[in-house]
Amino acid sequence: MIEYKNVTKTYGTNIGLEDVSISIEKGDFVFLVGPSGAGKSTFVKLMLKEIEADSGSILFDGAEITKLSNREIPKLRRSIGIVFQDFRLLPKKTVYENVAFAMEIIHISPRFIRKQAPQALSLVGISSKAGKYPHELSAGEQQRVAIARAIVNNPTVLIADEPTGNLDPDTAWEIMELLEHINTRGTTVVMVTHAKEIVNKMSKRVIAIKNGRITRDEQKGAYRPEEDEAEAIEAADGGLPVL
Amino acid sequence: MSYSIKQAFKQFFRNGAMSTASVFSITAILLILGLFFLLVVNVSNVAARIEKDFDSIQVYLLNETDEAAAQYMIDGLMAMPEVQEAFFLSREQAMADLKVRFGDKAYLLDLRQENPLPNSIMITVGLIEDADKVVEYVKTFEGIEGLTYSKETVERLIKLNRFIQYAGLTIIFFLVIISVIVVSNTIKLMVLAREREISIMKYVGATNWFIRGPFLVEGILIGLVSAGLSVGIVAFIYYKIEDVFGTDLLVMLSSGLVPHRFMIENLAAIFAALGVSIGACGSIISMRRFLDT
Numbered sequence: 215m216i217e218y219k220n221v222t223k224t225y226g227t228n229i230g231l232e233d234v235s236i237s238i239e240k241g242d243f244v245f246l247v248g249p250s251g252a253g254k255s256t257f258v259k260l261m262l263k264e265i266e267a268d269s270g271s272i273l274f275d276g277a278e279i280t281k282l283s284n285r286e287i288p289k290l291r292r293s294i295g296i297v298f299q300d301f302r303l304l305p306k307k308t309v310y311e312n313v314a315f316a317m318e319i320i321h322i323s324p325r326f327i328r329k330q331a332p333q334a335l336s337l338v339g340i341s342s343k344a345g346k347y348p349h350e351l352s353a354g355e356q357q358r359v360a361i362a363r364a365i366v367n368n369p370t371v372l373i374a375d376e377p378t379g380n381l382d383p384d385t386a387w388e389i390m391e392l393l394e395h396i397n398t399r400g401t402t403v404v405m406v407t408h409a410k411e412i413v414n415k416m417s418k419r420v421i422a423i424k425n426g427r428i429t430r431d432e433q434k435g436a437y438r439p440e441e442d443e444a445e446a447i448e449a450a451d452g453g454l455p456v457l
Numbered sequence: 458m459s460y461s462i463k464q465a466f467k468q469f470f471r472n473g474a475m476s477t478a479s480v481f482s483i484t485a486i487l488l489i490l491g492l493f494f495l496l497v498v499n500v501s502n503v504a505a506r507i508e509k510d511f512d513s514i515q516v517y518l519l520n521e522t523d524e525a526a527a528q529y530m531i532d533g534l535m536a537m538p539e540v541q542e543a544f545f546l547s548r549e550q551a552m553a554d555l556k557v558r559f560g561d562k563a564y565l566l567d568l569r570q571e572n573p574l575p576n577s578i579m580i581t582v583g584l585i586e587d588a589d590k591v592v593e594y595v596k597t598f599e600g601i602e603g604l605t606y607s608k609e610t611v612e613r614l615i616k617l618n619r620f621i622q623y624a625g626l627t628i629i630f631f632l633v634i635i636s637v638i639v640v641s642n643t644i645k646l647m648v649l650a651r652e653r654e655i656s657i658m659k660y661v662g663a664t665n666w667f668i669r670g671p672f673l674v675e676g677i678l679i680g681l682v683s684a685g686l687s688v689g690i691v692a693f694i695y696y697k698i699e700d701v702f703g704t705d706l707l708v709m710l711s712s713g714l715v716p717h718r719f720m721i722e723n724l725a726a727i728f729a730a731l732g733v734s735i736g737a738c739g740s741i742i743s744m745r746r747f748l749d750t
Contacts, residue, residue, distance in 0.1 A: 288662040288663060289662065291660060291662035302653065302657055304654055304657065316657075321667075
């Protein structure tokens with residue numbers, strides 16, 4: 215599904231990723247952990263082709279991402295859903311419109327949107343708030359809308375960049391249950407996180423990155439304190455920057 | 458496509474103050490441009506007519522040169538490819554012409570007993586540049602008293618005309634660049650206001666052209682509205698000028714203003730094209746940074 219082979223990315227003299235090789239299978243649920251500046255964001259940005267790798271190969275669904283032309287990038291991104299720590303909903307659009315927007319901009323017919331958007335809202339359990347605006351919702355509800363928007367076009371991969379970073383523990387768990395549910399429907403989930411409890415309790419595959427290298431890759435992994443040193447900084451950092 | 462147009466109109470009116478500001482700036486620029494256009498076209502027009510009036514050479518004949526000798530000269534001249542026309546102008550005819558030109562003061566000419574005017578040959582050259590060659594040839598003739606031609610005047614006129622055209626083009630060029638910058642700044646502000654939306658669009662996989670679409674249409678809309686406004690104002694000014702100066706200029710320069718219909722129709726076509734290009738260039742330039750990846 216997703217395969218990094220000897221991928222290196224440097225920013226001047228700073229190392230983003232160094233000789234990273236990893237393979238994520240279809241249907242996997244992966245936690246990506248590591249201190250701030252370790253290379254998690256670089257890892258994700260490379261998958262979205264927001265940045266170019268210096269060397270190595272990245273395969274997505276058999277296609278070589280590093281060789282995609284600018285024209286082909288939108289197509290790649292349509293098969294990847296993204297959820298951010300800060301939700302990134304459009305404040306002037308209702309819940310329904312936020313979700314429908316993701317379909318409109320890739321030219322999906324209005325009829326199909328009317329059928330598909332409510333289904334996505336119902337999947338994340340927010341149908342009753344369809345006509346509300348983001349500021350009228352709680353943080354957890356907003357994240358649900360963001361997830362609905364990310365999955366409405368049936369992506370093969372869902373990237374969640376600290377999706378629980380702004381949520382209280384109970385709400386965070388609800389979101390995790392939702393992500394797990396989406397995962398069981400066949401969507402590959404890659405979650406960047408610092409939430410120790412969640413990683414430990416979910417007992418999913420854990421990939422730890424430090425100084426641009428993969429230091430650990432365990433099938434039923436846990437969070438380790440030594441990977442936790444910069445939690446506070448990264449949590450405040452807000453994850454992926456705006457494109 | 459319909460999405461782009463819908464969005465563009467929405468944005469245009471939602472950002473009313475910004476749109477209005479750029480429409481006025483570009484209208485002002487196009488207005489200056491339009492007035493230059495009027496000037497350049499009219500000067501060229503006048504120059505072309507004057508050139509026509511002055512591209513003739515008059516050869517004065519001595520009294521002892523008879524009409525047969527003159528006809529011989531005319532035949533020789535007509536054989537030159539540079540000569541468009543050559544004809545004999547008798548002293549009587551010349552006097553008659555002069556009287557017409559004097560109008561109600563023609564009686565002054567009757568005070569002279571004898572017609573002082575000589576017979577002459579009028580030569581019209583095809584290109585004013587060839588006049589020298591014809592003059593050289595004429596000077597070889599026996600029995601001529603002298604000749605006049607206004608090459609220098611015409612050349613000066615041509616130079617002036619060229620200068621105005623080049624100056625006009627240069628000014629137009631810079632004004633167009635300024636317009637593009639104005640539009641691109643407006644669009645940039647609008648893009649900034651919607652940066653979040655654009656970033657989400659990119660993450661969801663909207664193509665660059667899809668994102669660009671509404672801004673492009675909006676830029677074109679700004680350009681077209683400005684073009685329409687400025688054509689209207691320029692047309693109004695031109696009608697006024699025609700009203701006030703039209704007939705006077707006709708007398709002074711033996712040439713009227715270029716007809717307003719021709720002017721305004723052309724100006725409208727040029728400005729529409731210019732408005733669309735200015736708007737499109739402006740928005741594409743301002744979007745570039747946001748669509749890098």
